[in-house]
Amino acid sequence: MTIEADGPWRVTFDTNPDDCNLRCVMCEDHSVFSTTQRIRAKKGIVPRRMDVALIRQVVGEAARHGLREIIPSTMGEPLLYSDFDEILRICADYGVRLNLTTNGTFPRRPVEEWARLIVPVGSDVKVSLNGAQSETDERIMIGAHFQPILDNVRRFIQVRNEVEQKSGQHCNVTLQSTFLESNFQELPEMIRLATDLGVDRVKGHHLWVHFPQIAALSMRRDKRAIGRWNSVVEEVERATERYVKADGRKVVVEGTFRLDPDSDEIVPDGQCPFLGQEAWVASDGRFNPCCAPDTARRTLGEFGNLYQSRLIEIWRGSEYLNLVRSYRDRPLCRSCNMRRRSVRPAEQRAPLVA
Numbered sequence: 001m002t003i004e005a006d007g008p009w010r011v012t013f014d015t016n017p018d019d020c021n022l023r024c025v026m027c028e029d030h031s032v033f034s035t036t037q038r039i040r041a042k043k044g045i046v047p048r049r050m051d052v053a054l055i056r057q058v059v060g061e062a063a064r065h066g067l068r069e070i071i072p073s074t075m076g077e078p079l080l081y082s083d084f085d086e087i088l089r090i091c092a093d094y095g096v097r098l099n100l101t102t103n104g105t106f107p108r109r110p111v112e113e114w115a116r117l118i119v120p121v122g123s124d125v126k127v128s129l130n131g132a133q134s135e136t137d138e139r140i141m142i143g144a145h146f147q148p149i150l151d152n153v154r155r156f157i158q159v160r161n162e163v164e165q166k167s168g169q170h171c172n173v174t175l176q177s178t179f180l181e182s183n184f185q186e187l188p189e190m191i192r193l194a195t196d197l198g199v200d201r202v203k204g205h206h207l208w209v210h211f212p213q214i215a216a217l218s219m220r221r222d223k224r225a226i227g228r229w230n231s232v233v234e235e236v237e238r239a240t241e242r243y244v245k246a247d248g249r250k251v252v253v254e255g256t257f258r259l260d261p262d263s264d265e266i267v268p269d270g271q272c273p274f275l276g277q278e279a280w281v282a283s284d285g286r287f288n289p290c291c292a293p294d295t296a297r298r299t300l301g302e303f304g305n306l307y308q309s310r311l312i313e314i315w316r317g318s319e320y321l322n323l324v325r326s327y328r329d330r331p332l333c334r335s336c337n338m339r340r341r342s343v344r345p346a347e348q349r350a351p352l353v354a
Contacts (some may be wrong), residue, residue, distance in 0.1 A: 005065070005066030006065050006066060006312075007062050007065030007066050007067060007311065007312050007315055008062060008065075008066075008067065008277065008278050008279040008311075008315065009066055009067065009068045009069070009277060009278065010067070010068060010069040010070065010071065010099065010277070010278045010279075011058060011059070011062060011067060011069075011070050011071070011278065011279045011280070011281060011311075012070070012071040012072075012073075012074060012278065012279070012280045012281070012291070013050060013054075013055050013058075013070060013071070013072055013073065013280075013281050014048070014050060014073050014075060014280070014281065014282045014283045015049070015050045015055070015072045015073040015076075015078055015081045015083075015084075015087070015283065016047070016048070016049045016050070016073050016076050016077075016078065016080060016081040016283070017029060017048050017073055017075040017076045017283060018037065018040070018047035018048050018049070018076060019047060019049070019076045019077060019080040019081065020076040020077045020080070020103070021077055021080065021103070021105055021107060021143060022077070022103050022105070022141050022142060022143040022144055023142040023143055024103075024128075024130070024140060024141045024142065025139075025140055025142065025214060025217075026140070026178050026180065026207055026208070026210070026214060026217070027075070027210075028075065028208070028210050028293050028294070029075055029076070030076070031210070031211065031214075032142060033210075033211040033213045033214065034210065034211065048283035048284070049081070049082075049283060050281075050283040052083035052086045052087065052090075054281070054285060054306060054307065055070075055086075055087060055090060056086075056090050057306070058281060058306055058311055059090050059091075059094050059096060060094060061310060061311055061312065062311055062312075063094040063095070063096060065311075065312055065315075067094075067096055068096060068097060069096060069097045069098070069099045069123055070087070070090075070091065070096055070097075070098060070099070071098075071099045071100070071101065072084065072087055072098075072100065074101045074291070077102065077103050077105070077107065078100065078101070078102065079102055079105075079106060079107055079108060079109075079114065080107055080108070085117070088117055088118070088121055091121040092120075092121055096121075097121060097122065097123035098118060098121045098122045098123065099122075099123050099124045099126075100118060100122065100124070100125045100126065101126040101128065101176065102125065102126070102127055102128070103127075103128045103141065103144065103149075104127040104128060104129065104144070104149035104152055104153065105144070105148075105149065105152070106152050106156075111152045111155045111156050111159075112155055112156075112159050114156070115155070115156045115159035115160055115163070116159060116163065118171070119159065119160050119163045119164070119169070119171045120163065120167065120169060122171035122172075123171060123172065124171065124172040124173075124174055124201075125156065125171060125172070125173050125174065126174040126175075126176040126203065127149070127152075127153055127156075127173070127174065127175055127176065128141065128176050128177070129149065129175045129176070129177060129190070130177050130178060130180070130183050131146070131177075131182075131183045131186050131190075132186040132187075132189035132190045132192075132193050133146075133186060133189075134146035134147060136182065136183050136186055137149075137183075139182065140178075140180065140182060140183060150193075150197065153173065153175075153197050153199065154197055154198075156173065157173055157197065157198045157199070160173060161198075172200045172201060173198075173199050173200055173201075174199065174200060174201040174202070174203050175190060175193075175194050175197075175199050175201070175202045175203070176202075176203050176204060177190065177202070177203075177204040178204060178205065178206075178207055179204050179205065179206050179207065179219055179229070179255075179256075180207055180217040180218075180219070181216060181217045181218070181219060181225070182217060184219055184228075184229060184232055185232060187202075187204075187232055187235070187236050187239075187256060188232070188235045188236050188238070188239040189239075190202055191236065191239040191240055191243055191251055191253065192239065192243050194251045195243040195244065195245050195250075195251050198245055198246065198247075199251060200251065200252060201251060201252040201253070201254065202251055202252070202253050202254070203253075203254045203255055204254075204255040204256065205255050205337050205338060206218065206219060206220055206266065206337045207219070207220075207337070208292075208293055208337060210293060219259075220259060220266065220337075223261040223262075226259045226260075226261040227261060229258075229259055230258045230259060230261075232256075233256050233257065233258050236253060236256045237256075240253050257341075264334070264335060265334055265335070265339065266336065266337055266338075266339050267339045267340060267341055270339035270340055270341055271339065271340055271341070272290070272327055272333060272336070272338070272339060272340075273338060273339075273340050274289065274290045274291065274338070275289060275290065275323065275324045275327055276324045278290075279311065279315065281306055282294075284305070284307075285305045285306040285307040285308075286303075286304075286305050286306075287303045287304050287305065287306060287309075287311070287314045287320075288303075289301075289303065289320065289323055290336075290338070291338065292332060292336065292338075296332050297332070299330075299332055300323055300327075300330060300332065300333075301319050301320075301322075301323060302319070303317065303319050303320050304317065304319075
């Protein structure tokens with residue numbers, strides 16, 4: 001089958017954004033400061049859960065246009081999605097990889113069982129960890145238990161290594177953080193912790209300030225906070241060089257770059273890593289262009305619904321292409337936490353033959 005790489009290389013599906021067993025303070029929907037879940041419950045609105053048939057439909061189409069990975073919900077806990085096993089089958093059927101973000105509790109099954117199911121189709125398993133000390137992490141990820149999550153990571157990696165030895169297929173394991181006033185000083189220690197665990201990567205991003213109660217946690221809030229952040233970036237760089245895993249490799253660290261104290265943009269003149277590269281599908285089928293908070297990204301336009309339109313039609317449509325060309329002029333995009341100095345070169349997404 002000839003595959004034309006003229007569509008998104010990755011699609012994120014909002015499978016079950018209302019299902020979570022934690023209440024992380026920075027979460028758009030599940031934070032103790034968020035009102036969205038209480039409002040939905042008061043109005044009798046049923047939890048948002050995507051029909052897995054839509055996932056199969058979209059993957060089946062997108063796989064012919066260069067799709068390489070899919071991500072189940074990054075809002076809520078995707079391993080609580082009742083049709084998660086079907087997602088694994090879809091990945092196997094269409095030869096796409098699974099990129100998973102989980103809070104590390106590994107609900108519903110023993111972690112070893114999850115590992116044996118996920119690793120054969122997995123590209124990366126990102127485990128949310130927001131501190132190198134239990135009190136820091138548990139104060140941010142309310143309801144989490146730090147030591148059991150570390151144990152889950154160790155056990156997952158042990159099975160990952162066993163599967164990799166037999167199949168030769170590698171699945172990354174990543175520790176993922178939101179950079180906050182309450183945890184940023186522990187980032188160098190997180191590099192050491194990741195090294196001890198055998199983790200491949202530590203990755204993070206700056207805070208989306210969803211509520212006024214967490215504004216003081218942003219490391220972008222003023223020049224003084226930015227200066228303190230930049231000092232820790234230097235410590236992170238030294239820690240990355242200092243710590244070496246048992247296999248002789250170093251942990252890859254992403255997202256911990258210096259900020260410009262004289263600019264409101266996270267990376268002045270930076271590029272969007274998503275537009276023209278990735279797509280998001282809401283639980284009701286709505287096409288979304290990026291991972292910005294839902295109320296914010298709706299200001300970027302209405303592009304279509306995957307229950308009524310095909311993904312490639314939306315991808316090639318004038319509304320979406322206009323956003324790709326003009327995003328640098330959009331207020332949301334100028335202030336976005338996810339902008340980068342460089343993104344995946346287009347030539348890396350040349351047509352493939354499989």
